[in-house]
Amino acid sequence: MEKKLVTIKDIAKTLGISKSTVSRALCGRTDIHPDTKKKIIELARSLNYEPNALAINLKQQRTNTIGVIIPETVNGFFARATGGIQKRADMAGMNVMICQSDESYIIEKKNIHSLMSGRVDGVIISVSHETDQSEHFAALQQKGIPMVFFDRISEDLETSQIITNNHEIAFEGTNHLISQGCKRIAYVAGPHHLNNSKNRLHGYLDALKQHNIEVQDSYIIHSSYKSDKVEEYTRYLLNLPQRPDAVFAINDFAAVEMMHILKKSGLRIPDDIAILGFNNENISRFVEPSLSSIDHPAYDIGMAAAEVLINQIRHPELKPEKRIVKSKLIIRESTQKQPQL
Amino acid sequence: MEKKLVTIKDIAKTLGISKSTVSRALCGRTDIHPDTKKKIIELARSLNYEPNALAINLKQQRTNTIGVIIPETVNGFFARATGGIQKRADMAGMNVMICQSDESYIIEKKNIHSLMSGRVDGVIISVSHETDQSEHFAALQQKGIPMVFFDRISEDLETSQIITNNHEIAFEGTNHLISQGCKRIAYVAGPHHLNNSKNRLHGYLDALKQHNIEVQDSYIIHSSYKSDKVEEYTRYLLNLPQRPDAVFAINDFAAVEMMHILKKSGLRIPDDIAILGFNNENISRFVEPSLSSIDHPAYDIGMAAAEVLINQIRHPELKPEKRIVKSKLIIRESTQKQPQL
DNA sequence: CCATATCCCGGGAACGGTCTCGAAAATTTT
DNA sequence: AAAATTTTCGAGACCGTTCCCGGGATATGG
Incomplete structure (x- = not known):
């Protein structure tokens, strides 16, 4: 020993x-x-x-590893995304170092410093739900460490980013609900300051506007991504004088739990109230009724993020690159009022 | 720049x-x-x-980081476990480096080398489903790097390990099914060579034996943890001359998918066939009927693993430590034939 | 057979810190 | 005021590599 x-x-x-x-x-x-x-x-x-990788890296002035900061691995979306990152990094012979911010700004900041200290060659980030500033990211950028944001980006900075067609897909999802005859569509949104929840919200609003449906502020809920409040706001929606006839939820976990509560309250889905989720988690196929959702191609997003970052590392002269990966509306039972012909 | x-x-x-x-x-x-x-x-x-952490670590001859090798983060159990590890490591001021073996022996081996090369102070491992040897682990041990196995351990080595009361809980789960009047209990097991599936299988067998129920080999399925075969073996079970009246499944994802197929085939759960899962994933409460499962305290297991490892790092003279964390049977609708009084 | 190019190899400076040792400066003691 | 002690600091070795540079040996060419 x-x-x-x-x-x-x-x-x-x-x-x-x-x-x-x-x-x-x-x-x-x-x-x-x-x-x-x-x-x-x-x-x-x-x-x-x-x-001894330490010695080699010290000498070479690069570590061949890319740092990743994500809110949490228990979230299926991020777990799949890191899968994609790891795959792509592996193909390029690079290592990956994963940090979880736990949706906390403080921890995210600590993660940044620990990655800087570890001299990673580049960083991939999806910002924490709490984060509404960007100095810690700027610090990275200023040191010339390339970075790529995905899904949840920091708009203050001029960096590479991988996003999805958030506005468009939320627009499409809302339209779908409207086409099913829904008029009182509640929307469970993420925090105001995050780009993706903002864009999605606008997609929702624009769809309503297009159909001359008046926006009800009481139908819009700004929730945390850490969904421990699902029961609370579900009850809130149920007790509104005008109960919604559809809910577009922030993610599938919230949607599934909500469905469960609604069903126990004696409501029929989708006939009394339609439910549309987000992220197309595995479970969505298996719940009853099966959950309509937005397929958010996590693995591909991860791959793209890693690819862009690696490019950036190898060719520092490159300008920041923005890629858009397409999400897709998956229609299942929870939003399909009339049986298919 | x-x-x-x-x-x-x-x-x-x-x-x-x-x-x-x-x-x-x-x-x-x-x-x-x-x-x-x-x-x-x-x-x-x-x-x-x-x-520069590289320089510091090189000089200090330690990195203050612990390496983790898990099969995959998309699996909720491992995601939660790494959460526990990270929490405990953070409390001790240590970093965590996560690798995924992707259930592959080759990649697991590569991970080991990359962690050795990175000079981590210790390693926490849950072995891949494919792994049936232990030289790569022995190499670590021989270099005096402390290691802790959790959940899926390598039995060839004398190391610290965190396991659950697998035999006991499988025994209890099977007993529960028997107490509901089930006599033809199918069992979806993991690979033969993994300690935890082995012990669980014995728990199942011993329960049958205790109740003088004959063991039917055709009822025992050895499946991969990567459950892309659920549909296949569900059909197999359905087509047996004597259809089982209960299934004890390897994990909740398999159980949920299986339930879905069985329901579509017109079977009633639990009356025609009871289903018992493993891991108590979030979704299990929300499917219909709600899924009985074994609560496997992932977070606590992770915390324990990190704690034992950190002890080992700080006091190299310590003997390997084995801890047992208790799993718990959670009874829901999918196994409860008679209504509660 | 000598000049030149090629092939191997050793010496030693880096990389960015920590740490030991000893010396200079400041302070206290007698 | 000299001696003893303490405080504060600089020089330089070291951690394990890579890599530049130069030199000796060998091969190539005329």
Whole structure:
């Protein structure tokens, strides 16, 4: 136990050669005799030599790793997105370091510093729900560390970003509800300051406007993404003088829980009240009635984010790049009032 | 852009003092004059100095980070567990580096090497579903890097581990099904070589034996954890000459999907066939009928794993520690044949 | 056979910190 | 006021690599 790890110097000493030569052999240079190279590699293998990434990175002035800051991994969307990031990074031979902000601005800030300190080559971020400023991001940018935002972006900064057609898809979703005959459509939105909830909200509002449906402020709920309030605002909606006949929810978890409460209250879905979710989680197919939702291509978004970042790392002269990934409306039972013909 | 990051030497030079002094000020030593210290700290702050963790770690011969290897973050259990790990590590001022094996032995091995290379102070592992050997773990151990297994452990090695009362809880779950009058209980198990599926399987078998119910091999399915085969084996069970009257499933996702298929086939749950899941995912409360499950305290398991590992790191002389965290049977509608009185 | 190019290899400076040691300066003791 | 002690600081080794540079050995060319 507690053995000192074997270093390049140990190998050099036992072989009676210089550490430069050992280094040459181990990182695959050509200016070394095949025989010595073979000897070195064999010894290294037998000693179970593991290169010290700290030393290498210190010397190289880059770590070959990209930092990721996401609100939380328990959220299926972010879990799938990091999956995509990891896949793409792996293809490029890069490592990934994941931090969770836990939807907290303070922790997000700490994460930034810890990634800077770890000298990651670039950062991918989806900002915490609490965050409404951007100095900590600016600090990163100022140090010349490339960064890419996805899904939840910080609009104050001129950086690369991967977003979806939020406005359009919320517009489309709302239109779908209207086409089903819904007139009193409640909307569970995210926090005001986040771009994606803002854009989605406008999509919703514009759809209403297009159909000359008056906007009811009491139908719009600004909720946290950490949905521990679902029951509360569901009861609120139920007790409104004019009960909504549809709800467009912030995500599928909220939608499913809401459906559960509504059903227990004796309401029929979608006939009494239609429900449309967001994110198209796995479960949505299996609940009853099956939940209509917006398919948010998390994995692809992650892949795109990593791809853009890696480009940025390799070609620092590139201008920030914005990509838009398309979300898709998935219609299931929870919003389909009339049976299909 | 592309600015060189500010170092301790830069600060020393502009202040006309030695880097030793700067270092002293920045890492909070006492043998330095308050005035110089103040000057240094102010300059550092104004320059946005960020210590280079690589250099520090290289010198200190420890990184203050613990590595984590889990099969996949999209799995709610592991996502919650890493949440617990991160929480506990944070309390101890340590960082966490998460790797996903994607249930692949090859990737798991690569992860191990990348963590060794990164010189993490210790590793927490839940082995991939594919893994049936342990040399790669042994390599870690041999280098004196403490490790803790959780949930899915490698039995070949003498290491710390956090497990649950698998045998007992599977026994209890099966008993519960029997108490509901089920006699033909199918069991969807994990791979043979994983300790937890093995122990659970024995719990199931022992429960049957205790009630003199003959074991039917055709009722036992060894499935992957990556459940893309649910439909396939559900059909298989449905087509057996003697259809089972209960299924004890490997996890809630499989259970929920299975329920969905069974319902579409016109079977009533739990009357025609009872379903018991594993892991008590969020959704289980919301499906219809609500799913009985085994509550597997992921967060606590993660906390425990981190705690044991940190102990081990700080006191290398300690013997490996085994902790058992209790799972709990949660009875809902999917297994409750007779209405409650 | 000598000049030149090529091939291998060792020495040693970096990378950015920490830390030990000893010395200068300031303070206290006698 | 000299001695002893304490405070404060600088020089430089070190962590494990990479890489530049130069030199000796070997091969190539005329």
